[in-house]
Each structure stands twice: as C-alpha cells, then as structure tokens.
Amino acid sequence: MSHGIVIIGSGFAARQLVKNIRKQDTNVPLTLIAADSMDEYNKPDLSHVISQNQCADDLTRQTAGEFAEQFNLRLFPHTWVTDIDASARVVKSKDQQWQYDKLVLATGASAFVPPVEGRELMLTLNSQQEYQACETRLRNAQRVMIVGGGLIGTELAMDFCRAGKAVTLVDHAASILSALMPAEVSSRLQHRLTEMGVHGLLKSQLQSLTETENGIRATLDRNRSVEVDVVIAATGLRPETALAQRAGADIHRGVKVDSYLQTSQPDIYALGDCAEINGQVLPFLQPIQISAMYLAKNLLGVNAPLKLPAMLVKVKTPELPLHLAGETQRQNLNWHIAIEPQGMVAKGIDGDGQLRAFVVSEDRMKEAFALLKSLPV
Numbered sequence: 001m002s003h004g005i006v007i008i009g010s011g012f013a014a015r016q017l018v019k020n021i022r023k024q025d026t027n028v029p030l031t032l033i034a035a036d037s038m039d040e041y042n043k044p045d046l047s048h049v050i051s052q053n054q055c056a057d058d059l060t061r062q063t064a065g066e067f068a069e070q071f072n073l074r075l076f077p078h079t080w081v082t083d084i085d086a087s088a089r090v091v092k093s094k095d096q097q098w099q100y101d102k103l104v105l106a107t108g109a110s111a112f113v114p115p116v117e118g119r120e121l122m123l124t125l126n127s128q129q130e131y132q133a134c135e136t137r138l139r140n141a142q143r144v145m146i147v148g149g150g151l152i153g154t155e156l157a158m159d160f161c162r163a164g165k166a167v168t169l170v171d172h173a174a175s176i177l178s179a180l181m182p183a184e185v186s187s188r189l190q191h192r193l194t195e196m197g198v199h200g201l202l203k204s205q206l207q208s209l210t211e212t213e214n215g216i217r218a219t220l221d222r223n224r225s226v227e228v229d230v231v232i233a234a235t236g237l238r239p240e241t242a243l244a245q246r247a248g249a250d251i252h253r254g255v256k257v258d259s260y261l262q263t264s265q266p267d268i269y270a271l272g273d274c275a276e277i278n279g280q281v282l283p284f285l286q287p288i289q290i291s292a293m294y295l296a297k298n299l300l301g302v303n304a305p306l307k308l309p310a311m312l313v314k315v316k317t318p319e320l321p322l323h324l325a326g327e328t329q330r331q332n333l334n335w336h337i338a339i340e341p342q343g344m345v346a347k348g349i350d351g352d353g354q355l356r357a358f359v360v361s362e363d364r365m366k367e368a369f370a371l372l373k374s375l376p377v
C-alpha cells in the first residue's frame with residue numbers, strides 16, 4: 001500500500017512543494033501535519049501589519065479547508081509532531097502516527113531570544129500565530145524597543161515608527177544591517193530612520209529586562225536604561241532541527257541536505273528555513289520557491305540537482321527600500337558607492353575586479369537586474 005509523501009509544516013516551503021507536486025502528479029497521496037492552523041498567509045507582510053492598521057488575521061489568504069480541497073490533501077492542523085522513527089518510516093504526535101514512503105521536513109525556524117535576565121518579557125513576531133498572541137499589546141504600546149537591527153528588526157523599526165510609536169532600536173553592532181552590508185552602505189537607511197524619529201542605540205548590549213509599574217525597564221551596558229511598553233526580539237532565527245535529530249539525520253546550523261534536498265537519512269528531505277543546503281541556510285522566499293520546484297521532481301523520481309541563481313533580497317523599509325544580492329558579507333570587498341539624486345548603487349568588488357555583491361536603492365532597480373547577471377553563480 002502506498003503511504004505517499006508526508007510533509008511536516010504548512011508554511012511557504014510546504015505550500016510551494018504541494019503546488020509543484022500537484023502540477024506533476026494529481027494522485028500521489030499527500031499528508032501535511034503542522035502545529036499551526038494551516039491557513040495560508042504571506043509571512044513577509046508581518047513587517048507591515050501595524051502601520052497598515054491591520055490585524056495578523058487579515059493576512060490570511062486561503063483557509064486550510066480550501067487548501068485541502070484545491071490540492072487533494074489530508075491535513076492535520078494544530079498537531080505537534082514529537083518523533084520520527086526513520087527505520088519504521090513513521091511520524092508520531094502525542095496520540096497519532098503516520099506511515100510515509102517519503103518524508104519532508106518543512107519545519108521552519110524559530111526566533112532566537114537572547115539569554116538575558118527577564119527574557120520572558122520579550123515578544124517574537126516570527127509567525128502569524130506569534131503576532132496574534134500579542135497584537136493588542138503591540139497596538140496599545142506607545143514605546144517600543146526592538147532588539148536587533150538586522151533585516152527584520154530594521155523593517156519593524158520603520159513600521160512601528162510609521163504607526164506613530166516611539167521606537168528604540170538596540171544592536172551591539174555599530175551600524176544597522178551589519179551582517180548584510182558594511183556601514184557605508186547602510187548609512188543612508190540608518191540616517192532615514194533617525195530622521196523619522198527612531199532612536200538608535202548601536203554598539204549597545206541589552207543586559208536585563210524587569211517589569212515596572214508603567215512598563216518594562218531595559219538595562220543596557222554602560223549603566224544606561226530605557227523604559228518601554230514592549231520589547232521585541234529580532235535577533236535572528238534558529239532552524240528547527242529537533243525532529244531531524246530525532247530521525248537521526250545530520251544537523252549543523254540547519255538540517256543538512258545535499259543538492260537533492262535529501263538529508264543523511266534515506267527518504268527524508270528538508271526544505272525552507274529549517275534546511276541547510278550544501279552548507280548554506282537561506283531563509284528567504286525565492287530560494288525556497290526554487291528549491292521546492294526541484295524537490296518536487298526528486299520526490300517524483302526525476303533526479304534533478306538544485307541550481308540556485310543569484311537572487312535579490314529586499315529590505316522592506318518603505319521610506320527607503322533596498323535590494324541586495326550576492327555575498328554582501330564577504331570580507332575584503334572593495335565597496336564602490338555611487339549616491340546620486342536618483343538613488344544609490346553600491347558594488348562590492350573583490351581583489352580580482354569581480355563583482356561579488358551589490359546593494360541598490362529601489363529607484364535603481366533597472367541596474368539591479370543588470371548587475372544580477374554579472375554576479376558569479
């Protein structure tokens with residue numbers, strides 16, 4: 001008897017995979033199990049919920065029932081998978097189990113919360129569910145502290161500021177987006193945030209959080225403290241690797257997979273934020289979308305090694321959106337930055353004169369597409 005393909009997760013990775021499988025095979029049994037409601041929403045839109053005066057619920061695009069009907073699926077929402085027995089090919093929850101022929105882990109990543117005293121007072125906004133759980137507090141808050149000036153922290157800082165809140169952005173680095181680009185390249189955006197009223201506390205370490213009568217007191221290094229109403233952790237993601245570990249698959253930063261998206265265990269694959277593809281964790285929609293196309297083929301018996309092209313990532317800060325591509329974090333790049341009235345183009349060139357990375361402001365998108373073609377794949 002065919003048990004078909006079992007997918008754990010219902011996020012972007014799982015859904016892209018389902019769509020690609022169904023384009024090629026309308027019959028193979030597909031079972032999805034996920035801890036959430038399985039309603040579809042666009043996760044990147046969480047960066048704009050507050051300023052758009054929306055609720056996290058408004059982001060729902062398709063209910064689980066419609067999804068199951070459209071793609072002929074067996075769905076198990078609100079179900080936490082606790083174990084995988086790879087030798088018996090069984091997935092287990094507290095009170096159910098499912099047999100599989102092929103298993104796909106699409107378990108995503110969870111927000112990392114820095115291990116400071118009072119860490120339980122920090123909110124995380126890494127899913128519709130997490131946003132829903134605290135949106136009344138977010139809406140009522142006047143003073144918001146965001147810990148972490150990376151992609152998500154910067155987007156949230158601008159969003160809360162546009163919604164009229166007093167925002168403090170804390171980061172231990174000397175500039176925002178420090179893991180993605182050098183300070184000279186992010187400085188225009190940093191300046192724009194300051195102009196808008198975001199209070200940047202850079203080169204600063206959060207040390208503890210304590211509840212006060214009127215909010216939360218955040219203590220920082222150098223004997224500084226700030227009182228706010230809410231504190232949001234935007235300090236990075238940790239791929240969900242626990243189930244892969246239970247299944248005996250190799251893990252490193254994420255669940256290790258090869259070019260076929262296969263883990264070290266036979267017939268177990270990983271896709272999306274949980275996966276580490278040939279050493280790279282790529283928690284963005286475009287690589288997930290392309291990987292899902294290849295994985296669908298592999299699951300259906302066509303051997304198709306993944307090839308990822310150079311891809312753009314957008315910093316969705318509406319007052320000054322940026323697009324970046326390539327190895328922006330690569331050391332020893334020579335950055336050539338051209339700032340003109342019509343926007344910025346920053347090119348990261350290596351010692352051999354090869355373009356390795358670039359960052360452009362939205363008004364220079366035409367150039368971005370041309371530069372993308374010059375990046376080595």
Ligand SMILES: Cc1cc2nc3c(=O)[nH]c(=O)nc-3n(C[C@H](O)[C@H](O)[C@H](O)COP(=O)(O)OP(=O)(O)OC[C@H]3O[C@@H](n4cnc5c(N)ncnc54)[C@H](O)[C@@H]3O)c2cc1C
Pocket residue numbers: 008009010011012013014033034035036043044045046047079080081082106107108109125126127152240243271272273274282283284285286288314316
């Ligand atoms: C605020 C924000 C803004 C973003 N903006 C952008 C952007 O502009 N551009 C871009 O490319 N990317 C962006 N991203 C990243 C992008 O949204 C993610 O890379 C993508 O959504 C990840 O999809 P996924 O399916 O891998 O994971 P998820 O959507 O996290 O799905 C994981 C699934 O696994 C389930 N699960 C996990 N463990 C278990 C278990 N043990 N049992 C059962 N179910 C389990 C969960 O319930 C969930 O259904 C953003 C992310 C955030 C948070």
